[in-house]
Amino acid sequence: MIPAAFDYIRATSLSHALGLLQDDPDSNKLVAGGHSLIPALKLRLASPERLIDIRNLPELKGISLGDRIRIGALTTHAELLASDALHEAAPIFRQAANLIADPQVRNRGTIGGALANADPAADWPAVVLALGATLDVVGPNGPSRVAARNFFVDIMTTALAPDEILLAVEFDRPQPGTRFRYRKIRHPASGYAVVGVAVVLRPVDGAVAEATIAITGATGHAFVAVDAAAQLIGKPLSEATITTAADVASGQAECLADNYAPAAYRQHLIRTEVARALASLDGD
């Protein structure tokens, strides 16, 4: 549980951080909240030569709410939980943040760190997928934007290059009447999602006009259950449509297996969690 020796430097500006990364991207590691990276260093799953602390960079901070909502990568889980303005626009952030770990982790861990880390059991990947978010990134060639749907590539692997920094998450302010639900079956030790489900759904005149269902915890990376949500479009939320959507979502996934949850159990949890998430929106 003792990390290999490393150097530490606190970046004083975004260009400073980018410059430091360029030196040798593969032997540097950015550190934000440290609540995924430090445990990995202690277990020697990662042994970077240098940590670049990005916690003081203003470009990665804050929540701004206009027609587009922008959440800086350094926003902590606790800040996402506490923001009343964000809760009013997109209550799914408070729903999910409330289920992440414990207050200590929520006070230090950041949404950007969680997305860049891409733990298959992390909560935020499902939320940003369900919102159709875009991730703002900056690298040696300047800024770029990646759709969340193209960001999560594999277990702990994203579309970010080692010399890029995630700046923020952005999405359109959800339309009035949109309904949200994040729920998960928590691992009893860590609180991570054994299976987590994020639903964003907009009914019009009693029928579902738009719906996105995203799932985390079950497979190598969070994914959008496209065919499952398609089952709901143009129909009212009913026991029959919910059951069909939940069955389709479960059938789409090639689930992970570990000592706690075999693949068949995760498959079962997708079905029950999608059904519960959708049923909880009925009459919301």
Ligand SMILES: Cc1cc2nc3c(=O)[nH]c(=O)nc-3n(C[C@H](O)[C@H](O)[C@H](O)COP(=O)(O)OP(=O)(O)OC[C@H]3O[C@@H](n4cnc5c(N)ncnc54)[C@H](O)[C@@H]3O)c2cc1C
């Ligand atoms: C006991 C415990 C329980 C937990 N339970 C949960 C849980 O229930 N649900 C959940 O989702 N998570 C959980 N976590 C993880 C926690 O949410 C982490 O804080 C989060 O995953 C990583 O955020 P961080 O800011 O700490 O990132 P760090 O640990 O600092 O960094 C993680 C990785 O992301 C990279 N990185 C960080 N910021 C950026 C950036 N802006 N641009 C590019 N790369 C970046 C780092 O280089 C590193 O590779 C738990 C952690 C612990 C220790």
